Amino acid sequence: MSWKKVFGTLLxxxxxxxxxxxxxxxxxxxxxxxxxIAGQNDAVYFVIANGTSQDDALLSASVEIASSTExxxxxxEANDVMTMKPMQEVAVPAHQNVEFAPGGYHVMLVGLAKPxxxxxxxxxxxxxxxxxxxxxxxxxxxx
Amino acid sequence: MDRKLAWVGLAxxxxxxxxxxxxxxxxxxxxxxxxxxxxxVPAPEIALKKANGEEYRLTDQKGKVxxxxxxxxxxxxxxxxxxxxLKQAYTNLGSDANKVEIVFITVDPDRDTPQSMQRYxxxxxxxxxxxxxxxxxxxxxWTEYGIFRELxxxxxxxxxxxxxxxxxxxxxxxxxxHLSYPYGEQWQDILFDLRLLINQGGSxx
Numbered sequence: 001m002s003w004k005k006v007f008g009t010l011l012x013x014x015x016x017x018x019x020x021x022x023x024x025x026x027x028x029x030x031x032x033x034x035x036x037i038a039g040q041n042d043a044v045y046f047v048i049a050n051g052t053s054q055d056d057a058l059l060s061a062s063v064e065i066a067s068s069t070e071x072x073x074x075x076x077e078a079n080d081v082m083t084m085k086p087m088q089e090v091a092v093p094a095h096q097n098v099e100f101a102p103g104g105y106h107v108m109l110v111g112l113a114k115p116x117x118x119x120x121x122x123x124x125x126x127x128x129x130x131x132x133x134x135x136x137x138x139x140x141x142x143x
Numbered sequence: 144m145d146r147k148l149a150w151v152g153l154a155x156x157x158x159x160x161x162x163x164x165x166x167x168x169x170x171x172x173x174x175x176x177x178x179x180x181x182x183x184v185p186a187p188e189i190a191l192k193k194a195n196g197e198e199y200r201l202t203d204q205k206g207k208v209x210x211x212x213x214x215x216x217x218x219x220x221x222x223x224x225x226x227x228x229l230k231q232a233y234t235n236l237g238s239d240a241n242k243v244e245i246v247f248i249t250v251d252p253d254r255d256t257p258q259s260m261q262r263y264x265x266x267x268x269x270x271x272x273x274x275x276x277x278x279x280x281x282x283x284x285w286t287e288y289g290i291f292r293e294l295x296x297x298x299x300x301x302x303x304x305x306x307x308x309x310x311x312x313x314x315x316x317x318x319x320x321h322l323s324y325p326y327g328e329q330w331q332d333i334l335f336d337l338r339l340l341i342n343q344g345g346s347x348x
Contacts, residue, residue: 043219074220081291082221083306102224
């Protein structure tokens with residue numbers, strides 16, 4: 001592990017901690033997914049900004065374009081082995097942002113009903129313990 | 144008079160020091176950003192079917208820099224993220240891209256055919272190569288390249304997660320395993336190393 005990577009991780013952590021939600025509601029921002037082909041799986045990424053003073057948790061997600069979804073966390077095990085762990089829920093503490101990003105939390109889309117191309121958008125409904133249902137548009141893009 | 148002499152001496156020392164540093168820097172072998180194999184080892188042979196039915200042999204690729212990455216097409220996060228990183232490094236090579244080959248080999252032959260592997264990599268770049276085969280064909284490749292794989296439990300719809308080694312392995316133009324990267328390497332670092340390897344002399348190890 002290079003110093004650059006350590007520094008990058010520290011910076012990312014600082015940014016994460018430093019990024020206080022601006023609004024006083026719970027918001028889902030910057031939802032995106034990579035292009036993919038029909039029948040295949042994909043992942044949706046976004047930032048959950050909990051501007052409320054109440055702890056919340058993401059319980060589930062649903063989309064019309066896939067046969068099912070799962071909340072996952074990618075994680076590394078010993079010896080460079082990567083795996084995914086299904087999550088019952090993902091905690092979103094009060095006044096904090098939780099990032100769903102490549103290599104970490106993601107909503108897995110299982111069995112896409114149609115191909116997704118860069119520039120496409122589709123809705124995703126997220127169910128939170130306290131905030132209830134929030135629907136946002138997911139933008140399909142390469143990165 | 145003494146003072147002048149001291150200055151001249153000091154200046155000479157500084158010049159000598161500068162010359163030593165310059166020699167060291169120029170004479171130093173290239174500094175790769177990936178993890179270097181020490182010593183370099185000949186990359187074990189890979190002989191697997193491509194989507195078009197032809198056999199892919201790693202030993203036929205000498206003269207090219209080959210990046211090997213092991214994964215599976217049901218992988219929604221780690222594999223596409225890594226292939227997107229490789230695509231960025233590859234695209235930024237410009238006209239040198241034809242000296243580099245990117246190969247995606249399955250760790251999940253029960254679900255992945257050579258065709259589905261090729262479809263998967265085509266989403267990133269149609270010149271990437273997707274390979275599969277029988278477990279019997281693949282097992283020696285996984286073993287020789289140190290690729291760990293473990294199939295997770297099947298869910299209600301028969302889907303399962305495959306935990307797998309996510310390192311990118313780099314074979315140089317001479318057919319030696321030269322570098323590797325852990326998951327999450329930046330494409331700029333990979334690009335930097337690829338340029339060094341492409342420009343590496345023919346006989347140098």
